[in-house]
Amino acid sequence: MSERMAGKRVLLTGGVANIGLAIVEAFIAEGAIVSVVDIDVKKGADLEGRFGGKVKFLQADISKEEEIRESIAKAATWMNGIDTLCLNAGIQLSGKAETFSTADWDRVFAINVRANFVFVRESLNFLRQGGRSSVVMMSSLAGKRGAPGLTAYSSSKAAVIGLATTLALELAPEGIRVNAVCPGWIDTPFNQPAINFMGGREKQEAAAKAIIPLGRQASANEVAPLFVYLASDESSYVTAQAINVDGGVYN
Numbered sequence: 001m002s003e004r005m006a007g008k009r010v011l012l013t014g015g016v017a018n019i020g021l022a023i024v025e026a027f028i029a030e031g032a033i034v035s036v037v038d039i040d041v042k043k044g045a046d047l048e049g050r051f052g053g054k055v056k057f058l059q060a061d062i063s064k065e066e067e068i069r070e071s072i073a074k075a076a077t078w079m080n081g082i083d084t085l086c087l088n089a090g091i092q093l094s095g096k097a098e099t100f101s102t103a104d105w106d107r108v109f110a111i112n113v114r115a116n117f118v119f120v121r122e123s124l125n126f127l128r129q130g131g132r133s134s135v136v137m138m139s140s141l142a143g144k145r146g147a148p149g150l151t152a153y154s155s156s157k158a159a160v161i162g163l164a165t166t167l168a169l170e171l172a173p174e175g176i177r178v179n180a181v182c183p184g185w186i187d188t189p190f191n192q193p194a195i196n197f198m199g200g201r202e203k204q205e206a207a208a209k210a211i212i213p214l215g216r217q218a219s220a221n222e223v224a225p226l227f228v229y230l231a232s233d234e235s236s237y238v239t240a241q242a243i244n245v246d247g248g249v250y251n
């Protein structure tokens, strides 16, 4: 494996399973060290041993501003700085707009959008010191086009694109890049609320086959390489973009 991320000090949210874990594996293979911030202490517990000291697990509920600040301070102390923010954590709650509660709307936005804003704002001093710093935010295909039954989720992922592109323009003069990634259907348990809304796994698979030009859902490992590209200096002239990994759905 090459060393495309040698020396990079990454704070990554939502990295204990599925897409986030695939990103951690790819980053470590490319020479980075990673502070994984996640609420799930059970899944996070064995991460440090598994990656031989190149990963630190930091438990935090990123819907709480104070816990975000604490996790940034701990990550920066452990890595002696932060030059890469990879904001992948998110939740999905399903339900048509007419029955969706305001409390659920606020929770989705607190985790999927507000946390990303707070992470960037509170990390800026470190990103400025880091040199060629990069921020990569997880959006979704659902942020580019409407997703029936995912009112708040789809809206929140559209907001992530607005946040990422705006921050990219604000921070470009300082050489800090910000991009968003928009995956389509990635086969992880995360999509269960959407699958329930669609009437079950069989119906969802049939719909995916019909809608996706490549004819299948993707695995988490097919998303991680784009994060490596955007987090590394290979993408030094790429900023303010929202890039799809969706098998050709959005064209």
Ligand SMILES: NC(=O)c1ccc[n+]([C@@H]2O[C@H](COP(=O)([O-])OP(=O)(O)OC[C@H]3O[C@@H](n4cnc5c(N)ncnc54)[C@H](O)[C@@H]3O)[C@@H](O)[C@H]2O)c1
Binding pocket: 013, 014, 015, 016, 017, 018, 019, 020, 037, 038, 039, 040, 060, 061, 062, 063, 088, 089, 090, 091, 111, 138, 139, 140, 141, 182, 183, 184, 185, 186, 187, 188, 189, 190, 191
């Ligand atoms: N699976 C897909 O089809 C798909 C498609 C597009 C985008 N995405 C996005 O990719 C990201 C990862 O999805 P995944 O499929 O790997 O699912 P996942 O549930 O494994 O990942 C989400 C992670 O966020 C963490 N998290 C949730 N709430 C948190 C909180 N309050 N504080 C800290 N951590 C919290 C979870 O513990 C989990 O590790 C999500 O942002 C999701 O919106 C997924």
